[in-house]
Amino acid sequence: LVLFIFWEILGVLVYGxxxxxxxxxxxxxxxxxFLLMTLAYDLALFSGILWLFTLTxxxxxxxxxxxLASLELVSGTAWLISFLFLLGVMGKTAQFPFHFWxxxxxxxxxxxxxxxxxxxxxxxxxxxxxxxxxxxxxSSFWYPSLAAFGSITMxxxxxxxxxxxxxxxxxxxxxxxxxxxxVYLLASTQWLAAxxxxxxxxxxxxxxxxxxxLVGTIDKTFSTRNLHELRGI
Numbered sequence: 001l002v003l004f005i006f007w008e009i010l011g012v013l014v015y016g017x018x019x020x021x022x023x024x025x026x027x028x029x030x031x032x033x034f035l036l037m038t039l040a041y042d043l044a045l046f047s048g049i050l051w052l053f054t055l056t057x058x059x060x061x062x063x064x065x066x067x068l069a070s071l072e073l074v075s076g077t078a079w080l081i082s083f084l085f086l087l088g089v090m091g092k093t094a095q096f097p098f099h100f101w102x103x104x105x106x107x108x109x110x111x112x113x114x115x116x117x118x119x120x121x122x123x124x125x126x127x128x129x130x131x132x133x134x135x136x137x138x139s140s141f142w143y144p145s146l147a148a149f150g151s152i153t154m155x156x157x158x159x160x161x162x163x164x165x166x167x168x169x170x171x172x173x174x175x176x177x178x179x180x181x182x183v184y185l186l187a188s189t190q191w192l193a194a195x196x197x198x199x200x201x202x203x204x205x206x207x208x209x210x211x212x213x214l215v216g217t218i219d220k221t222f223s224t225r226n227l228h229e230l231r232g233i
Contacts (some may be wrong), residue, residue, distance in 0.1 A: 001059040001232040003128070004042075004049055010124065011038050011092075014116060018108040031108075038092055047090025052135075065134055077146050086145055089132070093179050094124040096153040103172040110216030113168065114209040122175070123205055126182050130197065133186070139222070143187050150184030167215050167225045171208070178204050 019031035044070035051058055056067035108116070116122075138141040157176035164170045178200070185197040219225045222233065
């Protein structure tokens with residue numbers, strides 16, 4: 001429950017960061033779209049949390065795990081609960097078909113983009129997804145869903161990045177690709193895949209924020225982010 005409360009606080013803070021230039025209409029529109037969409041995802045997540053509470057009588061993750069181990073859930077019930085959690089997390093990690101809000105958020109100032117695209121919202125959601133593994137790992141629906149979301153997101157983001165001329169947009173779609181890759185790694189039960197996920201989660205926060213700050217420096221210096229206009233610099 002505390003996790004969900006701070007999850008909501010994080011969403012409000014990100015909304016404020018995207019719309020920080022209140023006179024910049026595209027930033028405000030992107031922030032409003034982000035807030036409305038993530039509130040819808042959060043409702044699904046909260047519904048799943050309440051459903052688990054009605055079954056187990058606990059909000060603490062370790063106590064929920066202990067209770068579920070002694071309960072024989074109807075397969076349909078387990079499927080629906082895991083679907084609600086997946087819907088909440090996939091939306092905030094910008095997996096296809098919920099991916100459109102993340103490239104749209106690039107209208108915010110560069111330091112905000114570096115923060116949002118690399119370390120905050122999306123990585124926090126992926127960490128939560130990893131923590132949910134013990135809850136839903138036994139469900140036949142869980143791992144195939146992660147593999148499907150991750151692989152489709154990688155393919156779609158790769159194709160869309162080929163049509164971008166804005167360097168910041170290219171980085172945004174590579175962010176989507178890495179997010180899809182990390183979700184795909186979580187679709188494996190192998191320990192090596194879990195280690196790869198943990199390392200990529202850390203490295204992505206470090207290199208992607210630096211890359212966005214570099215694009216911001218180029219934009220300030222040359223007054224453009226267009227790849228064709230920057231050729232030869």
